[in-house]
Amino acid sequence: MLCILLPWLLVIFYANGSMIDDFVAMTNDVSSPREDYLALPVEIGTDRKSGCICRATKSQKIIVCFGNYVCRRFPKVMKQSDALKVRTTVIERILKGDLDEFSFLTVLEIDANHKLTYIEPGTFRNLTKLQHLSISYNTALRAIDEHIFEGLGNLRNLTLVNNGFDNVLHLTVAMRPSILPMLKALDLSENSLELINEDSFAPMEGTSLRKLDINLCSLCYIHPNSFLPLKKLKELYIGDNELNSTLIGNFLMNMMNESINLTYLDLSGLGFRRQPPKELLHVIAQTSIKKLNLAHNQFESINDDTFPRMVNIELLDLRRVQAIYVGPYAFDPSKFPNLKALFLGGNNLPGIHQKHLSTQLLLLDLSNNKGTHATVFYEIDRDTFVQSTKLRILNLAYNKIKSIFDYTFRGLEKLKLLNLENGTIFFIGEGTFKSTKQLEVLNLANNPLTANQNLTCAQFEGLNYLRIFILKNCGVKRFNDDDNLFEMMPNLTHLILRNNQLFYITAETLKPLKNLQVLDLSENLLISWWRPLFLASGVKPQQLLLTNNKISHFSISMIEDISYLLEESNSSTEIDLMDNVFVCDCSAMYKTYLWLEVNGSIILKKYFESSNFLCSSPDLWEDRRVAEYLTSVKSLNCLMYAKISNVMVIVWTAPSLVTIVLILLIGILLYKYRVYIRYWIFLGKIAIGRKFIRRSVKADDVEQKGYKYDAFISYCFEDRDFVLDMITYLETYPPYLKLCVSERDFEIGSFLSEAILSSINESKYVVLLISNNFAKSQWCRWETQLAEYHRLFLEDGTSYDPLVLVRLGHVEKKYLTPTLKYLLKTKIYLSWDENNSEEFWKKLRNAFGKKI
Known part of the structure; x- marks a missing residue:
């Protein structure tokens, strides 16, 4: 909820230096938005006389009546409230007596009633407590009587926005000080008031009006003397009109000469291009204006000489002026010695660089700067804020800030509020906030903070005075109790964790937050907790x-x-x-x-x-x-259900426990006798191979089958020299044999396991070169197992046996697998004898078949 209020709160500025105190006071109740922004849950019902439907807030301080094509008369609401709003009706006329029963009202809004054409004088005669009156967006209302506001002696704010009015004088005659002695604010925006003549405000001579708003009125001319009757005027809003700088300068000079001391001037959206008119700025510099709004104009480059020396300016609004560059001395204290609030949000600035800031600022808004097309991330130079020791509020929301470090905010020792929401921050360095020891409000909402890290104490060190911490929609899944970041925030009063991915939160996480007043855990994945929090x-x-x-x-x-x-x-x-x-x-x-x-x-x-x-x-x-x-x-009958449930728990639990115990016992026995079980499985495989998976492959069939190789050689890499000798003796002397050797004959890029299987199947014989290294090799053990299965598969009682064993030297028994032990005990094998090699090679040839 603070995320919604922050942009509005940031524009608050008080020239007397109490801006921060007022701002902090307003954020104390950020968890409860103003009632007029809430839904209207209380249904009052339909007024029978008028046909209007009325609803109210929970406290019934605000009542809203509407009705579209049903509500034809002003409603009669019997419940007392502070505010009554009558909207979107088809009321055509409001007559004397229609409002006599509403003497308790302080706020009345008659808005968006598109058929309203007439309000009879005397309608408001009984509303002596009324302080705010709005008659707006009634486009068919083109005129008002000069006695219409009689009876509103306490009215302070009058809003007449977007009606059918086209002449200021026809309005101001109804606002004479004798009728509205307490009037402080008048809003005539969005009416078709093209001209303001010299006598337009003459009927209001002697008024106490302090604020005049005539934005968006298609104004093209204002007489230099038109505002002179408004002696107490302080705030003037003339933005989004078609006025030139000369006209504005003329009436400002006349007002200054008549000691009308304006403090706020809104010149937003007046179409100024390239840079503000220098002559007009020089005029403003001579006046008492403290707050200047130049937003929604087009100043792509704000240079060092764009502004003259403006001693009185305390607030300068340059939002959405399409700025892509700010000179290093554009806001230097020598030009703006009293500048306290600078708004540069909504521009195209690529980042914050040294000397782009005025050292005397209290508030700096750099939010929503998109940069140029070439800008990937919003850059903040190292130690940019070192000289910004007076800064209290810093708004960097809606910027593509990638990461922040311990040097990013160095120098902001008096910072009270830091807004970093809606960025792209995924990395927070250790000690990032160590320099901001007086920080009270930290908004990190809508950043992917936990994309590649957990939130730790080291990152938030120094936030001892933090009161409001917003982590809305940051992807937080859990908080680490062993490294509890909230230990750094003992004074926290508001913790906003809305819209994250929290399944649970622990008491250990919350323990440091003894002063917590608001905890927002909405829109998470929390389930019922089983331990008190x-x-x-x-x-x-x-x-x-x-x-x-x-x-x-x-x-x-x-x-x-x-x-x-x-x-x-x-x-x-x-x-x-x-x-x-x-x-x-x-x-x-x-x-x-x-x-x-x-x-x-x-x-x-x-x-x-x-x-x-x-x-x-x-x-x-x-x-x-x-x-x-x-x-x-x-x-x-939940009591009976509970008894049945208890019985069913016993019925289901007992067999489950017995089953679990049996599974555990069987597992223990299997583990204890695992060696014997493997041997039994091995013997079983042999028996199955002999009895059940034999194929009727006769010796003649073997002879007739075309094999690619005469023999597949299974060997260990350490015995490759012997294999080379074997290739020499068996492949180069008659009868010539074709051997399959992995290093030579396996296809490059093929899988080793597939190549071995394929080669065994394509070879008439399989030769196992059994050595100590062979017995230790996992691959050779696997090849031995495949060769044995191959032999069992072809065994049919004939003399053909595809398995040939060659023993190379002594083989330690501890390396022999059950398969190798069995083969060496049950099959005749050749032993390599270096002293009688000719006899060895002759026997090996004969082992491949006497027909060769």
Whole structure:
């Protein structure tokens, strides 16, 4: 909610130096937006006489009546309120007596009634308490009587925006000081007032008017003497018109000569291009104007000589002027010695660089700067703010700031508010906020903070005075209790964690927040918690927002926490649980009901009785109040359900426990006798191979089958020299044999396992060169296993045996697998004898078949 109010609050500026104090005071209640921005939940009903439909806020201080084509007369509302708003009706005339019953009103708005053409004089005669009157957006209302406002002796603000008026004099004659002696603010914006003549404001001679707004009126001429009757005028808004700088300079000079001391001048949207008119700026520099608004013009380059010396200027608004460059001395103290607030938001500045800032500033707004087409991220130079020791408010929202470091905000020792919302910040360096020791408000909403890191204490060190911390929509999934960042913020009063991905939050996380008043956890993924949070942490926020989470029922810990928060000392505490997924059945709500009946305090029971959070299931109770279900528990036979549930727990639990014990015992036995089991499996494979998977492959068939290789050589890399000798003796002397050797014959890029399988199948014989290194190699063990399966697969009782064993030297028994042990014990193998090599090679040839 602070995210919504911040842009509005940032424009507040007080020339007397109390800007920061007033701003901080206004942020104290950021969790509760103004009532007129809220929905209108209270239905007052339809007024029979007028046909208008009326609704009100919870406190019924504001009543709104509307009706489109039904509401034809001014409504008669019997309930008293502070404000009445009559909108979007088809009322054509408002007559004397229609408002006599509303003497209690302080605010009256008659807006957007497109058929309203006439308001009879004397209509407001009884509204002696009225302070604010708006008659706006009634486009058919083209004139008002000079006696229309009689009776409004306490009226301070009069708004006549966007009606059908085209002559100022026809309006001001009704605003004579004798009729409106207390009038302070007049808004005539968005009317067709093309000219303001010399006598336009003459009827208001002697008025106490301080603020005049005539923006967006298509004005093309203002007489130099037109504002002279308004002796007490302080604020003048003439933006978005068609006035030239000479006209403006003329009436400003005349006003200055007549001692009309303006303090605020709005020149926004007047079409000034390239740079502000220098002659007009020189005139303004001579006046008493302290706040100058030049927004919505076009000054792409703000150079060092753009502005003359302007001693009185305390606020300068240059938002959305399409600036892409600011000179290093454009706002130097020598030109603006009293400048305290500078607004440069909504421009195309690529970042903040040294000497672009005025050292005497209290408020700096650089939000929403998109940069040029070539700008990727918004840059903040190292130590840019070193000399900005007086700065209290810094707004950097809506900028593409990628990361912030310990040097980014160095020098901002007196900073009170830092707004970094809606950026692209994904990295916060350690000690980033160490320099901002007096910071009270930190807004980091809508940044991907947790994209590649967890939030830690080191990042937020130095925030001992922080009171408002906003982490809305930052992707936060959890907080680390061992490195609790909130230990750095002992004075925190408002913690906004809305719209993150929190499944839970712990008491340890909350413990440091003893001064917490508002905790917003809305729009997360929180479920019912099983351990007390607030009772265990000792934290008592006055406002706890848990709307739109995944809470399905009330655990005992939740009820204890709610009871703790609603103690008599905290009678104003608000706990919002709307839009959760409450399951209204016996299993979810029976224990809640029992606890409330036995242990619930009067305050706790009243909270549940008056609550409006709804059931989401089952279908019978969908969209009905949880409180209604709790009062119906007695008649829903939940006691019998509870007894049956206890029996079913025993029935389901006992077999499950027995099954788990048996599985554990079997697992222990399997692990203990795993060696024997492997050997038994090995023997079983051999038996199965001999009895069940034999193929009727006769010796003749083997002879007839075309093999690519005579033999596949399975060997260890360390024995490759012996393999080279084998290639020499078997492939170069008759009878010539074709051997498959992995280093030579495997296709480059193929998978090794697939190549081995393919080569074994394409070879008539498989030769295993068994050595100590062979027995230790995992790949050779695997090839041995494949060769044995290959032999079993072809075994059919004939003399053909594709497996040939060659033993190279001594092989240690500890490296022999069960398969190798079995093969060496059951098959005749050749042993390499270096002293009788000719005989060895002869026997090896014979092993490949005497027919060769």
